[in-house]
Amino acid sequence: MALGFICVGLGMLGAFLPLLPTTPFMLVALWAFSRSSRRFHHWLYTHPRFGPRLQEWHQHGIVPVKVKLTSLSAMTASFLFMAFVMRVKWHVLAMSGSVMLIGAVYVLSRPSRLPK
Incomplete structure (x- = not known):
């Protein structure tokens, strides 16, 4: 669960800092939460800002x-x-x-x- 929260934090920083990627950190966080917390996995997967891109990747392997x-x-x-x-x-x-x-x-x- 700690890895998930660290990656969410780094991913959120990446949403504002141009050189830090957001999506890879969120993908790792989603994976970590899938192993540790159903609640946080669902929260991240359905998050209004990050959820749609994670869902596109999970369902179709899309990279915009x-x-x-x-x-x-x-x-x-x-x-x-x-x-x-x-x-x-x-x-x-x-x-x-x-x-x-x-x-x-x-x-x-x-x-x-x-x-x-």
Whole structure:
């Protein structure tokens, strides 16, 4: 239950801070509450602000276009920062880029809206 509340807190911060994601934290919180508290799971799943996106993900695996663009932009910015500002070693850059590419392919493979 503690993990659920920590993730809800981080997710709520992410609703106001542009670099902190909201949805992944809420998904982890929903999972944690599903294991610990039916009441808090129901509260989060039916929450007026966060519930609809969680329900779309749970029922249809939807990742909205805005979320896709945000995540791809963050991955690109992180990669460029590592490459040109931090100047990390090539093998670290290659590994990080590979992980980001896998994440990008997954995010892009998800539907963006409800099926017709």
